Amino acid sequence: MRVILESKVRSKPNLPIEAEAIIPRNFLKGTDHVVFEGNKERTLSELFWIFVEGTAVSPENIEVILKGDTSRIKRVGEYMDTGSIVIEGDIGMHCGNFMSGGTIEIRGNADAWLGREMRGGTILCRGNAGHYCATGYRGEKKGMQGGKVEVSGNTGDFCAEYLAGGTVHIHGSTGDFPGAEMRGGELIIEGDATRPCGNMKNGSCVILGTVHDMLPTFEKIERRVLPEWKITADVYKGDVANRGKGNLCVRSTGLY
Amino acid sequence: MIERDVVCPFCGCLCDDLELETEGGKIVKVQNGCSLAESTFMNDTRLPAPIRRTETGWEDISYNEAIKETAEILRDADRPLLYGWSSTHGEAQSIGVHIAELIGAVIDNTSTVCHGPSILAIQEVGHPGCTLGQVKNRADVIIYWGANPVEAHPRHMSRYTTYATGFFVPEARRERTVIVVDTRRTDTANIADEFVQIERGGDYAVFSALRAIVRGNASVIPRKVAGVSKEQLIRIAEICKKAKFGAIFFGLGLTMSRGKYKNIRNAIELTDELNRHTKFVISPLRGHGNVYGSNEVFTWMTGYPFAVDFARGIAFYNPGETTAVDILRRGECDAALIVASDPGANFPRAAAAHLAKIPTVVIDPHVNATTALSRIHIPCTAAGIDAAGTAYRMDGVPIRLKKVIDRGYPDDAEILKKIYDLLNGGMGP
C-alpha cells in the first residue's frame, strides 16, 4: 500500500507541525489521524491532500510518501517500527525519533535531531542534515543505540553526540564536536570534522577528511592501514581527559 | 528617610546591604552599591501610561484597554511566545507560567542568551556548587574564567570572593590565589596572581588538557594548548590540587564562545576531577538580578528551567528548538509578550526583527529597544524599587526584594493576573 501525503498551502507556513502520527503502521487503520499545528489540534486531512493506492494487510508493506513543503513537519517516523517513508523534499526536526525498524528516505535536507534516540532501522538523507544528527535527548546518557543513519551531504554540529550503538555514516563533512561523549557504535565521516570525539568514552570513529582543532587529549597509538577505506590512518585512544577507551582513526597526512 | 539593608535587584549578586535615602517618594541617595546599582535606582524614567502604536506614532491608552488587547492577541495566536522574566520577581514569573500552560504558549527566559548553555551542561553532568558564603569563608584559590566581574558584577569580589574577609581566610586577598583565564587582558585579569591567556575558542581544549593532567595523563598533552604552555597548565593544575578550597566562576566568555555548553561541561568535569583531590566548586556568574529565580520558578512549575513549550498541552523542552531566539529566527511565533527584559537589544538581529512583524506586547517599567518593535507597551513597577517580591541570587539563595518607594504603578504580577483572568474566562489560576 502506498499513502501519499501532499502538504496543503497554509496561511502561516512557518508554524511547526508535529506529526508523529505519520508512521506506516498507523495507516493500516485508515488516514484519520491527529497532528498539531502550533498549539492547535488538526486532522491529517486539514493539512494534507491524502491519496491511498492499493491495500496492505501488514504494516511492513506500507509506504508513506510526503510531498510538497514538509520542511516544518516534525516527528515524522517517530517510534516507527516497520514499513517505509519517503520524503521527497526537506523534513523538519526529530524525523525518525526512537525509530526501531523500517526505512526512511529523505530526498532533500533534514532539520535537527534526525534519528534522535534511534534503536533500529535505517535513515538515508540524500541532502544535508542539521545539528544533533543521530543523537540523544538533553540529560539522557545514551543517544542513538542501534540502526543506521546515512547522510549524503554534510551535518551540523554535535553529530552522533552520545552515540551508544549502531552506525552513523556521513559522506560529507560535519560541524563542531561530532562524536562528542560517544560511548559505543561507529561513526564514519568521509569529509572534514572539527574537534571530533570530545570526551568520548568508547566506540570508534573514522575520519577520512581533514580534522580541524584536534583535541590535545587523544593518545596516538599507531599508524595503520584501513583496507575498507583504502587509507592509512593515525589511530588515537581517548579521550584521556576521562578514562576514555574510544578509538579515533584519522587519515594520515604525512607521506607514508 | 533612610532605608537600610536594601537589596539591589540589578545583577545576580543581589547585594542586600544597600542604604537608600528617600525624600518625598523619591530616591535621592544610594550608598554601598556599585555604580550599576546607583544608576538602577536613580535613572528610573518610565512611561506615564500604556501606549499603543498607531499609523503615525503612539497613543496613550488605559491599563484596562491595554490588558484587554493583550489578552486578545494572545488568545488569537497559534504559537504565542512569552519571553523575558529575569528582571522581575517570582510572583510575576509564576503567573507567566500559568498563562503559558493555559494558552499553549512557549515560555522562555533570558537564560536563552546568557547561561542556557550552563544549564545544558548541568543537565549532562550535574553541578558541584555552594552558596557564596562558603567561598567567602573558605576559598584559598579563586578562578575567574571568561568572566570580568569588575565590569559586570562589580561587588562580587569584595563581597564574596577575593577581597572578602572570611572565617578561615581572615586575611582575605593575602591568603587567596586568584587565577584569571580569558582571551584578553581584562580589568579582572590585572588583579590576578596568575593570568592565563587563551586563544579565542580554545577553552574546551584547555579544560580537557587540565583534566588529563589532574588524572595523571600529562604525557599526552602537547607543549602548547590553545596558546597556553604546558608548563603553565601543569602549574595551574598543581595550584588547584593543593588548594584547601577552590572555586571557579565563569561568565559569558565561556558560555557564548565556540562549543558553548561543551565548554561548561568540561569545566564542571574538571571540578569533579579536582574533588577527588581536594574541595572544589564551580558557579556561573548569573547576570540579571533574578534570572536564576526564573529558572527556579519555571523548574518547580514545569520541570524545566527555560525554553518550555506548552503547544501540546504538556510541557516540552528542547533548547535549540523551543528557545526564544530559535523560534523567532525561524519565524514561528505569531504573537509575543515580552516581560522585564529587552530582546530588542540582546537578540541577534534576525530574531529581534521578527518581533516587529507580529503583535508584540511589552510589560516593562522602562522604555527599551524592544518598545520600538512592539505594538503595545505597558509600564509597571520595577521589582526591588517600587515592588516587593522574591529573587534568587546566582547561588540559589532566595532573597526578598523590597519596595522602597511607591510611584503609583501597577505591579507586573497584577497586570499579568488580569490578563490571565481574561484568558481564563474570568477565573483565577
Added chain:
Amino acid sequence: MTELWVKNACVIDPIRGINGDIMDIAIRDGRIVESVSDRAEVIDAERCLTLPGGIDSHTHVSGTKVNFGRYMSPEDMRAGRTKRKGKMHVTSGYYVPTTFGNSYRYSAMGYTTLLEGAMAPLEARHTHEEFTATPHQDMMANTLFDGNWAVMDAVREKDIRKTAAVVAWTLKAARGYGIKLTNPGGTEAWGWGEDLTGIHDTVPHFAVTPAEIITTMIRANELLKLPHSVHLHCNNLGKPGNYQTTLETFELVPDLNDARQTLYATHVQFHAYGGGTWKNICSKAEEITRLVNSKPQIVMDMGQIMFGRTMTMTADGPMEFNLHCLHNNKWSNHDVELETGSGIIPVTYSKKSTVNCIMWAIGLELALLTKNPWQCLLETDNPNGAPFVKYPEVIGLLMSKRYRDEECAALHAGTEQKTSLYALEREMDWHDIAVMTRAGQAKALGIVSQGKGHLGVGAEADIAIYPIRTDSVDPAREYRKVVEGFQKTRYTIKRGRVVSRDGEIIVDGANATFWVDAKVPEDIRMENDPEFIKRFEQFYTVRMSNYPVQDVYLPRGRCIETEAFT
C-alpha cells in the same frame, strides 16, 4: 458553613483504638463533629476502607535541593507528563516531579500532610514558595542544624540553653518545624571535602563530635518542648559496616518524653549494613531492631528502596560524592554557608546488583522485625529509595509473604544468605498499615493535638477512602488488589473538602504550613546576643535583617507556640 456526611465507612483509626468498625463521619467547616444537619452533602463509603489522611513524615518534595534535582533532569521530566485538565495544572516528572505533580499524586494516594525532610534555613524561603505550589497537603519542614556553626559553638561550650536558643531563633527565622540533623558534623567537614567516620570523630576546627551534637540537641529539643523529636539521619549513611555507628548512636538516646519518641531515626535501611566492603555487605536489621524493640524512645522509618530508576538527594554531601564515585553519572553538590551541605545523584536500583537486593531486603526486614509498628514507619525517603508512588507496593510486600517470595525469587542469588528476609513469616494487617502510614507519623511528629492522624471529634477532616473492602480481600493472596487499592483513593478529603476522586483532582488546594515558635526567655534570645549578631553579619552573605522568612511566604501559616524552659 459547609457540611459533609460520610456514611458506611469502614474505619481504622489506631489513635482512637478503632479497628474496622462501620461508622459514619460528620464534618463541619473542615473539622470532624458529632453530627451534621440533614442539609449536609453525603458520601456513601460503601464499607470501603477509610483512614485518616496519609502523613509522610519524611519526604523530599520542596526546596533548593529538590528543585535542583528537577533542574538537572530533563530526561526524567519526559516521564509522567500530564496536560492541564480542569483544576489540574500541567505536571512533569516521575522521580522528581513538579510541585503540582507531587501534590496531585500524593493526594490520589490519600496523603494530606507532608514533612519536607530537609530545609536549609538560609534557603527556607525557597521551600516555602514551593509549599505554596504543593496545594493539596499541609506542609512542615525539618530544619537542618547538622553543620550549624552557632549550634556547634554552643555544643562545644556544653551550653544546652544556648543551643536551644539558637535552635529557637533559627526555627522561627526559617519558619521551620523541627530539628533535622543530617550526618551531624560531617556536612561541615565536607566544606573541606572531608567526612567523619564515626560519632566520636572531631569536626575539623570546631572541636565537637557528632555524639556531642546529637545528645545536646536532643536535650535542647526537649527543653524547647518542640512537638517533634530530633530527626536524625545518622552518620556513615550507605557504608558497609555502618550499623555499628547506628547502634552506638541509638545507645546515646535517653527517654525524655512521655508523649512521643526522643529520637526519630530516618531511613534506617541505609544505616543497617554489616560487612566491611561492597563485596561482603550484609543485613544487620536484626541487630538494629533488637535494640529498637528494647528502646521505646526510638522511632525509625524504613527508607525502603524499590527497584528502578530514581534520584538520591540529601543534605549529606560527602555521602553523595562517594556514591557518585561509584556510579560516575551526574553529580550535583550544594553546600550552604554556616549551616549544611547537600548532594544529588541519579541512581538505578537493580535486581542484578546484590548490594541493591540486600538493601531492598533490609528495609522490609526492619519493618517486619520491629514488634511495635508505631516504631517503624513506612517511607522510601522519597525519592532516595524510590518515588513515593511506590508506597502501595511496599504495603503489599509487608502484607503478603507470597508477594515477597515472588519478588525474592527474581533477586540476585547471593541475597538470601545475607539477610533474614526469606525466613520472615510475618504479614502485617490493615491496622499495622494504618499505623505505619498515618497514625504513627502523627504521633511521631507531635501533631495529634493539631487534629492530625485521627478522626476523633475536633480533628481536621483529612480522610482517605480507598476502594478496598477489608472483609472481602485477603491481602496475603490478593496483594495486587491491595497495591491497586492504595494507589488511588475513591475520595481524598482535605479539611472537609473532597479534593481528589478516583485519582483526579477536582478543586484548587489551600494547604497550611505548620511551624514552631519556641519562646525562650528574653535574656538568652539570639537577637539580643551581640556576639551572635556580629558573627552573623561577618560570615553570612546576607544581612541578618534579610534572613528571616517573611509572613507573606506562609499565606496559611499555622504557628505552634511552645513555652520553652518552663
